[in-house]
Amino acid sequence: xxxxxxxxxxxxxxxxxxxxxxxxxxxxxxxxxxxxxxxxxxxxxxxxxxxxxxxxxxxxxxxxxxxxxxxxxxxxxxxxxxxxxxxxxxxxxxxxxxxxxxxxxxxxxxxxxxxxxxxxxxxxxxxxxxxxxxxxxxxxxxxxxxxxxxxxxxxxxxxxxxxxxxxxxxxxxxxxxxxxxxxxxxxxxxxxxxxxxxxxxxxxxxxxxxxxxxxxxxxxxxxxxxxxxxxxxxxxxxxxxxxxxxxxxxxxx
Amino acid sequence: xxxxxxxxxxxxxxxxxxxxxxxxxxxxxxxxxxxxxxxxxxxxxxxxxxxxxxxxxxxxxxxxxxxxxxxxxxxxxxxxxxx
Amino acid sequence: xxxxxxxxxxxxxxxxxxxxxxxxxxxxxxxxxxxxxxxxxxxxxxxxxxxxxxxxxxxxxxxxxxxxxxxxxxxxxxxxxxxxxxxxxxxxxxxxxxxxxxxxxxxxxxxxxx
Numbered sequence: 001x002x003x004x005x006x007x008x009x010x011x012x013x014x015x016x017x018x019x020x021x022x023x024x025x026x027x028x029x030x031x032x033x034x035x036x037x038x039x040x041x042x043x044x045x046x047x048x049x050x051x052x053x054x055x056x057x058x059x060x061x062x063x064x065x066x067x068x069x070x071x072x073x074x075x076x077x078x079x080x081x082x083x084x085x086x087x088x089x090x091x092x093x094x095x096x097x098x099x100x101x102x103x104x105x106x107x108x109x110x111x112x113x114x115x116x117x118x119x120x121x122x123x124x125x126x127x128x129x130x131x132x133x134x135x136x137x138x139x140x141x142x143x144x145x146x147x148x149x150x151x152x153x154x155x156x157x158x159x160x161x162x163x164x165x166x167x168x169x170x171x172x173x174x175x176x177x178x179x180x181x182x183x184x185x186x187x188x189x190x191x192x193x194x195x196x197x198x199x200x201x202x203x204x205x206x207x208x209x210x211x212x213x214x215x216x217x218x219x220x221x222x223x224x225x226x227x228x229x230x231x232x233x234x235x236x237x238x239x240x241x242x243x244x245x246x247x248x249x250x251x252x253x
Numbered sequence: 254x255x256x257x258x259x260x261x262x263x264x265x266x267x268x269x270x271x272x273x274x275x276x277x278x279x280x281x282x283x284x285x286x287x288x289x290x291x292x293x294x295x296x297x298x299x300x301x302x303x304x305x306x307x308x309x310x311x312x313x314x315x316x317x318x319x320x321x322x323x324x325x326x327x328x329x330x331x332x333x334x335x336x
Numbered sequence: 337x338x339x340x341x342x343x344x345x346x347x348x349x350x351x352x353x354x355x356x357x358x359x360x361x362x363x364x365x366x367x368x369x370x371x372x373x374x375x376x377x378x379x380x381x382x383x384x385x386x387x388x389x390x391x392x393x394x395x396x397x398x399x400x401x402x403x404x405x406x407x408x409x410x411x412x413x414x415x416x417x418x419x420x421x422x423x424x425x426x427x428x429x430x431x432x433x434x435x436x437x438x439x440x441x442x443x444x445x446x447x448x449x450x
Contacts (some may be wrong), residue, residue, distance in 0.1 A: 003358070003443070010357055014350075017412040021346065031254065031338045032387040039384060039405025041390055047399035055392035055406035056303040056413060064410060071414045078421035082428040131306075137395055139302035147310040154318065207440060210395075229417060233411060235314060236424045240322035244329060254340060263342045265378065269348045269371045273355030278363040285367055299381045300391045300404045307416045308377075316370070316420050323363060325428045327434050330355055 015090075038057045051206045052136035052215040060141065061218045061225075065200040069185055072228060076182050086239045109161065117159025124152035132226035142225030149226075150233020157241065166238075169214045174234040181228025185221050192217070261295040282320045289313040341382035348375030362440040365400040366423060373419055377412045384408035 003011075046058040060068050132145030157165040187201040197203055200217070207214035262282040275281040289312025296305035352372030361364040384405030390397055392406035434440050 001395060006357060010354075017431045025339055025342055028339065028342050031341050031382060032385045036384060036386060036405040038407045039392070039403075042406050043399070047394055053395040053399075054303070055403070056409045059406050059410035060414065064407075068414060071418050075418050075421045078418070078425045082421075082425045085425070085428040085432050088364075089432065133438070139306055139391070139393060141303065141413075143413060144303070144306040144310060147307065147315060148416060150436070151310060151314050232421055236315075236319060236421065237322070240319055240326070240424070240427070243326035244322060249266070254338060259340055262340055262378075266347050269374060270351050273351050273368050276360070276364060278361055278367070279369065279427055281364055281367050286371065288371070288374070291407045292377065294379070294410050299385050299441075301384075301390065301409045301412070302391050304392065304409050304416065306414050307413050309369070311416050313398045316423055319420075319424055319427055320363065326431060327363075327440070329362055329433060332393060334370070 002115055002142035020096060029109070031229070047128045048203065050215055050218065051209055053210070054138065054141070056137050057141050057218060057222065058137045058200040058215070060143075061135075061221045062202055062215070065217075065221065068225070069189065069200070072182050072185055074227060075228065075232055077179060078179065079235055082236060086243060090242070092133075109159075114159050117155045120160060121152060124155060125149055128152055132223065133212060133219075135226075136218055137210065137212070142222040142227075143229055146226045146229025146231075147233055149230035150237065151228075153234050154237055155251070157237075162241070162245070163180065165212065169234060171235070171238060177227045177231030178235060179228075179231075181224045181226065181231060184227065185226035188217055188221050258295075258298055261291070261298050264291045265295050278320070279324055282324070285320065286317045288311050289316070314329045341378060341385075345375045345379035345382065348372065348378060360441050360443065362433065362442065363427070365442070366426045366430065369426070370419070370423060377416070380408040380412050398409075 009047055016124045026226045042059060042063065044176045046055055046063070047053065050058050128148035130145075131140035131148055132142055135141035135145075152171050153165075156168055160168070163204055192201040193199055195203050196200075200221075202216040202218070204216035204220070206216045213219055265288070268284065272281060272284045272288050274283045277333055279336045289308060292312060293305045293309045296302075352368045352370075352375065355368030356365050356369065360369060384407070386402065386404050387404040389404045392403040392409065393418050394401070394403070430440060433445070437445060439445065
């Protein structure tokens with residue numbers, strides 16, 4: 001189909017759908033002024049029932065725990081797919097020198113960059129860990145903290161160079177984090193079944209209000225998600241940056 | 254509708270259009286980071302700090318970096334690129 | 337005026353769709369897809385908003401004070417992170433396509449036109 005025909009078809013489709021969209025717009029409730037039955041129920045019940053102060057975490061890792069396991073598996077599948085697609089043609093080797101674009105020279109790292117990265121990288125990783133661990137209390141959680149840790153690993157690459165980065169952050173560790181985190185989540189669900197309860201029931205003691213270990217199962221599965229997401233983002237960066245390296249002889253088809 | 258929320262919603266709409274209408278991928282990465290930042294501020298104003306956190310890390314750092322790595326790799330594997 | 341959030345969500349979805357339809361570069365197309373996706377985030381979070389309510393995190397203010405809907409926030413939160421991983425998968429496919437066929441223009445990649 002030519003771009004022109006496609007444009008005409010899309011315009012016709014948009015014109016056909018427009019009355020429906022208008023009807024939906026008119027039927028939408030007033031913004032910020034309508035009942036929120038589920039949200040209000042969670043806000044009323046969860047603080048007392050689960051001893052956590054962050055309702056979003058309570059929904060994610062307890063009330064919707066099974067759905068989050070599904071999301072976790074989606075993340076795992078997407079990352080595994082990416083790795084398979086990229087390695088399928090490249091092989092598993094590590095390129096030992098950066099690929100250059102024509103004869104453009106590679107600028108050396110300045111000392112200011114190295115110094116800043118050595119200061120900021122540990123702080124970023126520590127902050128990511130903090131965000132993961134305080135999921136039930138303050139904004140944050142396994143998903144956000146994991147993304148911070150995974151992206152913070154990049155600062156090592158910026159500051160220390162590619163080869164040092166690959167040495168400090170071996171791929172095997174990231175694989176173990178990714179799989180181990182998802183495994184921890186699933187095992188926690190099966191662990192609840194050992195006590196005779198349903199999958200992912202909150203069987204652990206709930207702890208005290210405001211404590212870092214409050215919430216029973218929530219901190220455990222949240223930690224699993226934190227491990228998996230940091231491993232996932234680390235692996236994604238590693239695979240994509242490996243693509244910018246000169247391939248070893250005989251690996252490129 | 255407060256002016257703050259209305260302004261942020263319009264900002265998100267404008268930066269979203271910017272991402273689409275920036276046809277050159279290398280410039281689009283910057284537009285994406287701007288859109289991610291606008292979404293972050295909007296989510297904070299909508300009382301969703303958790304989501305804003307997630308959007309900040311993913312939308313302004315992680316995803317643009319992945320795009321940059323891909324664009325670098327595309328350039329490297331086609332020396333006879335016509336631009 | 338009260339319909340502005342819904343209109344913005346619709347606008348993001350529509351403009352992202354328009355971009356995907358007219359895109360001449362797969363990397364650009366993936367960026368347009370993420371704009372479409374952000375339309376759903378705006379829709380969900382706006383649906384859970386309530387005037388005068390605080391965030392659903394009861395560490396600064398005690399439980400029982402009005403708060404916005406945490407359920408939609410949980411949905412959007414996980415989707416942002418998982419969406420990033422799916423974007424990475426799409427980028428990997430685009431990279432692979434570029435290695436095999438040497439182009440990323442959808443118009444040049446008609447299956448019969450080798």
